[in-house]
Amino acid sequence: MAAAAFLCARAAAAALRPPSRGLSRRLLASRVAAASSSGEGGGGVEFQGKVGFLGLGIMGAPMASNLIKAGCDVTVWNRTKSKCDPLLSLGAKYEPSPAEVASSCDVTFAMLADPQSAAEVACGAGGAAEGLAPGKGYVDVSTVDGATSKLIEERITSTGASFLEAPVSGSKKPAEDGLLIFLTAGDESLFKRVAPLLDVMGKSRFYLGDVGNGAAMKLVVNMVMGSMMVSFSEGLLLSEKVGLDPSTLVEVISQGAISAPMFSLKGPSMVKAAYPTAFPLKHQQKDLRLALALAESVSQSIPTVAAANELYKAAKSLGLADHDFSAVIEALKAKAESSQQQQFVQLSCH
Ligand SMILES: NC(=O)C1=CN([C@@H]2O[C@H](COP(=O)(O)OP(=O)(O)OC[C@H]3O[C@@H](n4cnc5c(N)ncnc54)[C@H](OP(=O)(O)O)[C@@H]3O)[C@@H](O)[C@H]2O)C=CC1
Numbered sequence: 001m002a003a004a005a006f007l008c009a010r011a012a013a014a015a016l017r018p019p020s021r022g023l024s025r026r027l028l029a030s031r032v033a034a035a036s037s038s039g040e041g042g043g044g045v046e047f048q049g050k051v052g053f054l055g056l057g058i059m060g061a062p063m064a065s066n067l068i069k070a071g072c073d074v075t076v077w078n079r080t081k082s083k084c085d086p087l088l089s090l091g092a093k094y095e096p097s098p099a100e101v102a103s104s105c106d107v108t109f110a111m112l113a114d115p116q117s118a119a120e121v122a123c124g125a126g127g128a129a130e131g132l133a134p135g136k137g138y139v140d141v142s143t144v145d146g147a148t149s150k151l152i153e154e155r156i157t158s159t160g161a162s163f164l165e166a167p168v169s170g171s172k173k174p175a176e177d178g179l180l181i182f183l184t185a186g187d188e189s190l191f192k193r194v195a196p197l198l199d200v201m202g203k204s205r206f207y208l209g210d211v212g213n214g215a216a217m218k219l220v221v222n223m224v225m226g227s228m229m230v231s232f233s234e235g236l237l238l239s240e241k242v243g244l245d246p247s248t249l250v251e252v253i254s255q256g257a258i259s260a261p262m263f264s265l266k267g268p269s270m271v272k273a274a275y276p277t278a279f280p281l282k283h284q285q286k287d288l289r290l291a292l293a294l295a296e297s298v299s300q301s302i303p304t305v306a307a308a309n310e311l312y313k314a315a316k317s318l319g320l321a322d323h324d325f326s327a328v329i330e331a332l333k334a335k336a337e338s339s340q341q342q343q344f345v346q347l348s349c350h
């Protein structure tokens with residue numbers, strides 16, 4: 001079972017593709033109903049309990065918002081309390097700690113920045129585990145490494161509650177549109193229980209077996225994405241250097257075999273040196289760092305990813321950590337400038 005991946009076919013949800021900007025309350029509510037009545041997932045029991053949501057950043061806020069719009073009874077918490085306000089205006093309740101959210105809800109989702117914050121919010125003082133008990137569920141949708149996920153699982157299940165890791169593929173807009181891809185692993189009955197909720201927030205869900213497999217799948221996907229972005233950046237800069245219009249390159253790529261939504265989406269703003277944050281560069285670098293450790297654990301060589309990681313680190317040191325990850329192109333520009341300066345110094349010295 002651990003190695004087997006099951007994509008749950010959800011014909012009803014697939015038929016309910018969202019409009020281009022966000023999902024209407026009616027559409028979201030119908031998604032809950034469709035997923036609940038589809039009968040798949042061990043009975044497709046309708047989710048009627050209370051839902052907690054911890055972490056209202058770029059991803060957590062629209063995910064929680066979609067649950068509220070779908071008619072779920074949602075209680076939120078965020079370290080920076082002001083980020084709860086838009087959700088409270090939509091009808092969410094508030095509790096002052098992760099423990100209190102978990103104790104007042106049947107199932108609690110967590111969407112935190114990194115392994116450290118995910119572990120702290122789940123297992124630290126006032127953390128979710130303190131409010132959990134048998135019958136409750138904890139679903140961590142943050143991108144972390146398998147070891148962190150297993151540590152969280154151990155603490156959560158020690159309370160008698162059940163645990164599901166469920167990192168997501170898809171960025172800010174897919175989160176707004178309810179089009180995320182869930183990469184889940186862990187307690188299969190919890191997976192089935194929260195399926196109607198996952199179907200509100202996402203377009204598909206994979207169940208991958210043991211805890212760690214969801215994290216690993218997410219890291220592999222994101223290491224490919226991070227390297228693709230570096231390669232794309234190199235292409236944009238080279239095209240410009242040799243006198244081509246990089247906007248034309250974006251168009252050419254969009255029509256061929258290497259076309260990818262990411263290139264079409266990010267390319268036009270990258271050409272204008274604009275990097276509105278959808279996926280923060282610091283998180284992409286974190287994912288590459290974790291993917292490198294994953295590869296190391298099985299002695300797998302991933303030299304392209306290692307090189308890409310260095311570039312994201314350089315971009316962070318240029319102050320670009322909170323920009324979109326497409327700002328990695330600025331690290332390449334800085335490299336080109338510094339090698340030009342070095343050439344100039346060498347020429348002047350001779
Ligand atoms: N953005 C994207 O496109 C995608 C991101 N992801 C992953 O999802 C996760 C969240 O990403 P995103 O929403 O973009 O990130 P953000 O940086 O926007 O949000 C991070 C969240 O974590 C909270 N947080 C950070 N440190 C702590 C801490 N020590 N204690 C408590 N809370 C903390 C923040 O709280 P506060 O508001 O107080 O800072 C905030 O709620 C990451 O793991 C990321 O890799 C996955 C898919 C896509």
Ligand SMILES: O=CC(=O)O
Pocket residue numbers: 143168169170171222279
């Ligand atoms: O983790 C980022 C994403 O776009 O997926």
